[in-house]
Amino acid sequence: MRPSLTDMTILITGAGRGLGRHAALHLASCGAIIGVADIDAGNAKAVAGEITANGGKAKAYSGDMSVRETYLAAAADFAKMTGHIDAIVNNAMLLRYSPVQDVDESTLSAMLDIGVKALFWSAQAMLAHYDKDKGGTIINLASPVATRGFPNTSVYSTVKGAVSMFTKTMAAELGPQNIRVNAVSPASVPTPGALGLNSKEEYEKRAAWIPLRRNGTESDNSNAIAFLLSQEAAFIHGEILNVDGGVAACN
Numbered sequence: 001m002r003p004s005l006t007d008m009t010i011l012i013t014g015a016g017r018g019l020g021r022h023a024a025l026h027l028a029s030c031g032a033i034i035g036v037a038d039i040d041a042g043n044a045k046a047v048a049g050e051i052t053a054n055g056g057k058a059k060a061y062s063g064d065m066s067v068r069e070t071y072l073a074a075a076a077d078f079a080k081m082t083g084h085i086d087a088i089v090n091n092a093m094l095l096r097y098s099p100v101q102d103v104d105e106s107t108l109s110a111m112l113d114i115g116v117k118a119l120f121w122s123a124q125a126m127l128a129h130y131d132k133d134k135g136g137t138i139i140n141l142a143s144p145v146a147t148r149g150f151p152n153t154s155v156y157s158t159v160k161g162a163v164s165m166f167t168k169t170m171a172a173e174l175g176p177q178n179i180r181v182n183a184v185s186p187a188s189v190p191t192p193g194a195l196g197l198n199s200k201e202e203y204e205k206r207a208a209w210i211p212l213r214r215n216g217t218e219s220d221n222s223n224a225i226a227f228l229l230s231q232e233a234a235f236i237h238g239e240i241l242n243v244d245g246g247v248a249a250c251n
Contacts, residue, residue: 003230006031009082010229011075011125013065013118014092016043019141019189022218023089023225028056030226035078035085037061037092057081065092066113068121075125085129087137087229088122093159097152108155115159119166126179135178139228140167142185142240144247164240171238180237184224187244189216211246 010027014020016038028034028051036051038044041062051058059081061074079085094111122138130136143160145153163183170181187210224243227233242248 002030003226003232004031005226005229007082008032008086008229009035009078009084010087010089011035011037011078011085012089012091013037013071013122014039016040016047019186019218019221020089020091021047023091023222024058025051025054026219026222027226027229028054028058032056032229033081034058035061035074037063037065037074039064039092064114065121066110066118068117068124071118071121072125072128075129079129084131084134085126085136086131086134087139088126089225090119090122090138090140090163092118093141095156097156099152100154103155111155111159115156116162116166119163123170123174127174127177130179132178135180137229138170138174138179138181139225140181140183142167142183144185144187144242144244146185147248167240168238175237180234182228182233182236182238183240184221184228185240185242185244185248186216186221186224187242187247189218189221210244211250214245216243216245 005027010032012020012024015024015036024034024036024047034051036044036048036058044060044062048058048060063070065071075085092114094114096107126136126138140163142163145157146160146164167181167183174181220243224241
């Protein structure tokens with residue numbers, strides 16, 4: 001049974017493809033009003049159009065959400081739809097794998113910008129536009145790589161470690177202001193974009209050592225996000241919800 005998120009205004013970054021797209025469509029099907037933010041304008045418009053074609057409400061925003069002005073401008077415009085923002089899902093991330101000796105400055109900067117800097121802008125956007133009586137919710141995307149080492153993931157693991165700590169720090173700081181902050185931590189999810197970085201054979205190997213013996217799905221992740229946004233999770237705060245088939249339990 002899907003949770004009711006009727007008329008909840010939710011801004012999702014990186015919502016033009018992959019996990020973000022699926023989350024946007026899923027949350028819209030639960031009744032939410034979706035702000036579809038993505039660096040690819042065409043993808044953002046396509047997802048927003050798909051939501052409205054299915055009877056939902058959505059608006060597309062394009063731009064680099066690691067830029068403070070871009071993030072805050074999108075949030076301010078989205079807030080006009082209902083007068084406030086109820087939730088923000090920080091999904092956007094640039095994913096690149098390489099040995100540490102091959103990490104170049106431009107890739108490092110880009111991954112740190114969207115993976116870490118955008119989190120701060122999301123907190124500022126929420127504080128500027130949430131309904132203090134209703135409260136607000138921020139959900140970040142963490143990863144098992146934040147707590148266990150994998151070769152060739154030095155930048156990605158560093159970013160996701162920062163995401164986990166930012167989640168806990170904001171839980172302590174924003175909780176007294178009636179803003180819940182949590183994260184979901186999906187493991188191996190072979191989205192179309194991820195399959196461009198890892199082979200089908202690699203995902204078969206991963207499924208073999210995940211305790212539940214399968215890879216994750218987009219639905220697994222979207223269902224977890226919907227739960228954390230729902231009233232059933234109203235007292236869950238500062239948590240990293242592992243949606244990983246048991247990977248984190250094996251650390």
